[in-house]
Amino acid sequence: MSEKRRITLKDIARELGISVSTASRALNEYPGISEETIKMVQDFAKKHNYVPNSIAVNFRKNKTMTIGMVVPEVVHYYFSSIISGALDAATKKGYRLLISQTEEKAELEMHACHAMLAGNVDGLLISISNETSDVSHIQEFLDEGKPVIQFDKYSDKLKTPKVITDDYQGAHGAVKHLIEQGYKKIAHINGLENVQNSVDRLAGYRQALIDHHLEQHPEWIPHCQQITEEEGYRFAKQLLESKNPPDAIFCITDLVALGAMNYLRESNRKVPEEIGVMGFSNWKISEVMQPSLSTVEQHGYQIGLRATELLIESLQSNDKSLRDQKIEIQSDLMIRNSTLRKG
Amino acid sequence: MSEKRRITLKDIARELGISVSTASRALNEYPGISEETIKMVQDFAKKHNYVPNSIAVNFRKNKTMTIGMVVPEVVHYYFSSIISGALDAATKKGYRLLISQTEEKAELEMHACHAMLAGNVDGLLISISNETSDVSHIQEFLDEGKPVIQFDKYSDKLKTPKVITDDYQGAHGAVKHLIEQGYKKIAHINGLENVQNSVDRLAGYRQALIDHHLEQHPEWIPHCQQITEEEGYRFAKQLLESKNPPDAIFCITDLVALGAMNYLRESNRKVPEEIGVMGFSNWKISEVMQPSLSTVEQHGYQIGLRATELLIESLQSNDKSLRDQKIEIQSDLMIRNSTLRKG
């Protein structure tokens, strides 16, 4: 079991007959240390496999080089893409990433944030849960002078930068495409009414209809509570069985579109000929569906990357001019078969 | 900007006219402290929102309550499920989870492990990359007495517990099911020959054929290099166009099965009537494919949970009797339409 104890600066100093401060300075190549001392110390350190005790360094410097990241769900294509981008940006800059998930529960989010704060992360990346309305647990970071970046789902109560998908434009472009394909009665299965993404996508949808003078009906805009496949199925059924059925459905997310497609297949409606279906997010399932699903790519990786870079910038400078801006990452329309009526 | 400085034990002691040690003991409810002192200190702490400086605590106790987790890819259904389980287990026990991804590159894995070690994680959870053969960067943890648990992809060179899918049984059951459905010429698109999962699944496949006295051909066992959809397509084509084409294909993973299904659809072969297709992993795409794909559920969440619990147990006890065991999480056959010829 002979566990090797790591050697410390003190050991190096003693062995080399120099002082601890000299050893420290040599290792960190401070100015005012002779070349030979630097070489001697660094050689010794390498030879004996010296690894600085980062806890002690953190303690002394009162920072941890650690970023906390709080997301609703890890098992989710979009969020895992964001995490991947954040991981790469953090690693590149020498930061570490601590991750927590909240399962969309306000209480778990509060716990996670408190744990992050108590654990002395240098800054926070967070996408709030659907349940969250009180954001004081996040405000605490700002009160302590620790930068926070919100991404994806955010609260306007917090004066922080926000890195988000261009939901309005994404939705607008998606619906415009449906219109160009000749669909005229376009429904939208929307999300929760108090979540900003849903609000923005709804606004983009509405504007596209207005732009092209198409009819609008409140009944054509059901709201999901859970954003599930089952809701997609149920709302598609409800829409198609109504007195004034739409000829296209724009869904708040690919999973909802999957449910809608399942209903359409079961009820023998032809997609895209009779009904057009559009998703949002570009999950792998959108490629796999039959017919393949047109959707909107959100570039999760870019969002994670950008949010993390922004956080690190603010960690490294004292310029807080970043505060409260919105950075929108451009989405891309992915045209597949579920909306391709022409050519 | 008035950043609130956090209050320290010293502040509490000074304000309350007691010593720092008494304050510490009262907060941690050590024996031999009067009820009233405990109450006084804890009330004061709560009132002034005292949060212990965890860096100092860590420093003092020489542990971080942090677990390092290294995976090949975060954007991957199976791995994100594992992460989710690990996150939940860690959180429950008061540990934090630091995550790194290696992109299946040995060099990035080495960097990630060194960063974890330098960052003083208490223990390591790792699934090695396909490229990894030298494992000295992981051995270093063991040399320092830090527990390591391997999961999913592992190396036998490391004497650590391994939490893995029951690949042999999973593959065996999957092929047995194909045989029971009446398929007689069963091919297997396998993975890398030096990766244990592939080896075990191949062994399960072979044994099932032997059990039922079915023919075996080396040409029926192509090996993927990247485990991609494209390879699935290519190998399915190669198999079906060969002189002795199989009537069923067992694929190393769902993504490969997707590629195979794409080829079969394009070449107008009926699944499951003419050709049976079986995947492995139970990704969301397997449900979505037309026809839906039979596959093997790997219970990633359970693997992450179990691996983390195991690590924490070993962190909290000195009983190292866990060493070098293999814990196999039972997989489950998911029968869908791609193999359902009867009934």
Added chain:
DNA sequence: TTGAAAGCGCTACCAT
């Protein structure tokens, strides 16, 4: 039941 003080490993200030 409480206090005083050492010390974890390192950095940085003040000397020389």
Added chain:
DNA sequence: ATGGTAGCGCTTTCAA
């Protein structure tokens, strides 16, 4: 160019 030393916030041993 180098050494001595204080001190970060906390826990823990020893003493009272």
